[in-house]
Amino acid sequence: MKILTPIKLTLDISQLKYESSGEPLIDIAPRKIGDSDKCAIEEAVRLKEKHNAYTVAVTVGSGPEHERIIRDAYAMGIDEGYIVEVKEYENLQAITIGEIIASLAKKTGPYDLIILGAGSLDTHSYTLGPIIASKIGVPIIAGVDSLSYNDGVFEARCVMEDGTYTYRVSPPIVVTVTTEANEPRIPTLKTILRSKKMEIKKLTAEDLGIELKRIEIEELKRYVVQRKKIIWDAGEDLEKAIENLVRVLTSEV
Amino acid sequence: MDFEFSEDEVRFRESVQEFCKRYIEPRWVEIDERGRIPLDLIKKMGEQGLFAIPVSEEYGGVGGTITMAAIAAEEIAYHDPSVATAVYTLLNNGWPLLVERYSREDVKKEILPKVAGGEAFYGIASTESHGGSDVAGIKTTAVKKNNVWIVNGEKTYISGIREIQELAEGGGYFLVAKTGKPEYGHRNITAFNLIVRWNGKTRQGWKPTIFEEIGRRGISTGGFILEDFEIDDKYRIGEENKGFYYLMEGFNVARILVAAATIGSGRWALDQAIEWIKNRKLFEGRPLASFQAVSFRLSELYGELEAARLLTYRAAWLADKIYIQKDPKWKEKDLNIPVALCKMKAPEATTKIYEELMKWYGAYAYTKDCNAFRGWLGTFSYTIGAEGAQNIMRIIIARDLIGREYVKG
Numbered sequence: 001m002k003i004l005t006p007i008k009l010t011l012d013i014s015q016l017k018y019e020s021s022g023e024p025l026i027d028i029a030p031r032k033i034g035d036s037d038k039c040a041i042e043e044a045v046r047l048k049e050k051h052n053a054y055t056v057a058v059t060v061g062s063g064p065e066h067e068r069i070i071r072d073a074y075a076m077g078i079d080e081g082y083i084v085e086v087k088e089y090e091n092l093q094a095i096t097i098g099e100i101i102a103s104l105a106k107k108t109g110p111y112d113l114i115i116l117g118a119g120s121l122d123t124h125s126y127t128l129g130p131i132i133a134s135k136i137g138v139p140i141i142a143g144v145d146s147l148s149y150n151d152g153v154f155e156a157r158c159v160m161e162d163g164t165y166t167y168r169v170s171p172p173i174v175v176t177v178t179t180e181a182n183e184p185r186i187p188t189l190k191t192i193l194r195s196k197k198m199e200i201k202k203l204t205a206e207d208l209g210i211e212l213k214r215i216e217i218e219e220l221k222r223y224v225v226q227r228k229k230i231i232w233d234a235g236e237d238l239e240k241a242i243e244n245l246v247r248v249l250t251s252e253v
Numbered sequence: 254m255d256f257e258f259s260e261d262e263v264r265f266r267e268s269v270q271e272f273c274k275r276y277i278e279p280r281w282v283e284i285d286e287r288g289r290i291p292l293d294l295i296k297k298m299g300e301q302g303l304f305a306i307p308v309s310e311e312y313g314g315v316g317g318t319i320t321m322a323a324i325a326a327e328e329i330a331y332h333d334p335s336v337a338t339a340v341y342t343l344l345n346n347g348w349p350l351l352v353e354r355y356s357r358e359d360v361k362k363e364i365l366p367k368v369a370g371g372e373a374f375y376g377i378a379s380t381e382s383h384g385g386s387d388v389a390g391i392k393t394t395a396v397k398k399n400n401v402w403i404v405n406g407e408k409t410y411i412s413g414i415r416e417i418q419e420l421a422e423g424g425g426y427f428l429v430a431k432t433g434k435p436e437y438g439h440r441n442i443t444a445f446n447l448i449v450r451w452n453g454k455t456r457q458g459w460k461p462t463i464f465e466e467i468g469r470r471g472i473s474t475g476g477f478i479l480e481d482f483e484i485d486d487k488y489r490i491g492e493e494n495k496g497f498y499y500l501m502e503g504f505n506v507a508r509i510l511v512a513a514a515t516i517g518s519g520r521w522a523l524d525q526a527i528e529w530i531k532n533r534k535l536f537e538g539r540p541l542a543s544f545q546a547v548s549f550r551l552s553e554l555y556g557e558l559e560a561a562r563l564l565t566y567r568a569a570w571l572a573d574k575i576y577i578q579k580d581p582k583w584k585e586k587d588l589n590i591p592v593a594l595c596k597m598k599a600p601e602a603t604t605k606i607y608e609e610l611m612k613w614y615g616a617y618a619y620t621k622d623c624n625a626f627r628g629w630l631g632t633f634s635y636t637i638g639a640e641g642a643q644n645i646m647r648i649i650i651a652r653d654l655i656g657r658e659y660v661k662g
Contacts, residue, residue, distance in 0.1 A: 068260075068264075071264075072264070075264070075268075183275075186268050186271045186272050186275070186301065187264070187268045188268065188301055188302040188315075189265050189268070189302050189306060189315045189317050189321060190302055190310070190315055190316065192261060192264050192265055192268060193261060193316065193317070196260075196261060
């Protein structure tokens with residue numbers, strides 16, 4: 001079994017600092033592998049331990065921080081890592097990243113499983129997994145919180161609002177996992193030291209035959225909660241106030 | 254000159270932080286309250302490679318450095334500011350290094366992998382009831398008969414007494430005992446691997462007792478009597494009658510790690526203080542932080558902690574030159590002053606931070622709802638003098654500055 005795990009360098013939001021105005025200080029925020037991507041690595045490494053799978057990680061970008069997250073993946077147990085070096089990584093959208101990863105998968109594959117985080121910590125678009133699957137032309141199971149492999153079939157469970165879905169699919173497939181999937185292992189000093197000695201393979205978008213499309217975002221609007229600020233004076237007529245409150249609450253649902 | 258940690262050290266620190274956030278921080282109050290580090294946590298720490306960090310992989314260690322052990326002690330103490338878990342960790346990092354350095358090959362292979370894996374505890378048994386600072390004056394004796402040493406005596410204020418009895422494997426101590434004529438003073442001391450419980454079986458002649466302590470309650474402290482306790486000569490550490498020197502080497506390494514642990518706890522206290530003074534408002538809504546009497550004091554305390562931290566990592570850096578890189582430019586005794594400086598400054602800087610934090614908290618600090626007292630009492634153990642009394646540190650430094658003839662021990 002061969003597994004590809006695309007990983008993304010994202011903001012470590014647990015260490016995000018803010019201006020007094022409430023604006024996050026993005027530029028100085030530390031970066032790390034996204035939380036659900038880490039769960040994807042953990043799933044890949046568990047399959048490696050159980051089914052002798054060969055695991056590959058890939059990230060798109062350039063610079064020491066991208067090298068570091070590949071080394072972090074090595075320290076968790078990944079066997080081989082690629083960086084597709086792209087300048088101005090920040091300007092690339094999921095559609096282009098998806099093309100790059102699909103192309104790398106074709107070049108270095110075939111893979112039985114491509115597994116990644118369902119959504120990244122920063123953009124949370126949840127689109128990368130489906131884009132990769134459509135570019136390669138394999139099924140996708142998105143938002144998986146439990147994955148196993150028996151007798152040549154993957155079994156994946158997704159907890160949705162209307163119930164729990166269990167899928168059984170033969171490889172090759174793409175799976176995106178949530179942070180509920182597992183508790184990722186923490187690299188030990190031994191694996192950190194070992195990861196330093198491992199080679200990181202580097203490719204460019206041109207090597208993969210990808211023409212970079214820059215899609216500019218015109219505007220990004222933050223979701224703002226609009227409070228209605230309706231106040232009833234319960235001191236005058238408590239029963240009436242409760243009645244009004246219940247009426248408004250039920251009409252809002 | 255380079256004041257940056259290496260990439261390996263940064264990544265290791267992050268991995269320890271992640272481990273601590275997941276497994277130690279949620280339990281630290283319980284650890285202090287119940288007076289024990291859960292055995293499952295010790296096992297996890299062993300699996301994570303937090304013990305025997307500077308010990309070679311050949312003996313089951315991690316193959317890291319003393320700086321890395323200091324990083325682990327600092328971060329663990331930040332997440333358990335009572336420092337119990339950090340002290341457990343640092344004992345099982347510092348003393349195993351001495352075992353590797355001076356013990357016989359088969360003994361190293363017998364003891365060290367179990368300590369590294371968290372199955373056995375390895376600490377230090379030096380202090381006796383007449384006073385821990387007077388090492389040369391110890392009264393425990395070891396007499397050699399055929400190839401076996403018969404040890405008699407009493408050790409007190411010893412860490413890990415209960416843990417040795419509860420861990421699956423057991424454990425032991427770096428023991429020092431008199432092996433010749435008393436008038437030879439410190440040149441009359443031999444060091445031994447005192448294995449009191451192994452394979453889950455307690456050895457004959459070891460009579461332990463456990464004390465009730467006021468702080469860093471998660472790790473047990475007690476004492477023991479040795480009554481005709483037999484130690485095979487193969488467990489001797491280094492040469493006969495040179496134990497005092499090995500002990501001082503061990504203390505140097507352990508003191509760096511103790512300093513790092515108190516700094517971790519001090520950092521936690523400082524973070525609590527910053528959070529509190531920014532949010533605590535009084536006198537018509539003014540935050541405490543807006544009073545210069547508070548903010549200036551905070552700056553001073555931060556300066557003291559940072560100074561102690563620099564002294565600590567400078568000592569760790571030098572210890573790595575000597576013990577890990579084996580740089581011939583440096584000798585073991587070159588560590589004496591840098592170590593005494595960090596051990597003198599770090600616990601005292603942290604004690605000052607706790608005192609100020611608790612004053613800024615006000616009456617709240619005097620209740621058990623506020624956990625600051627746990628860090629205060631835990632780290633105060635090292636201001637009193639665990640792992641080397643503060644005034645002994647001053648003697649070591651003064652002897653070097655003004656000459657041995659002016660400074661009597």
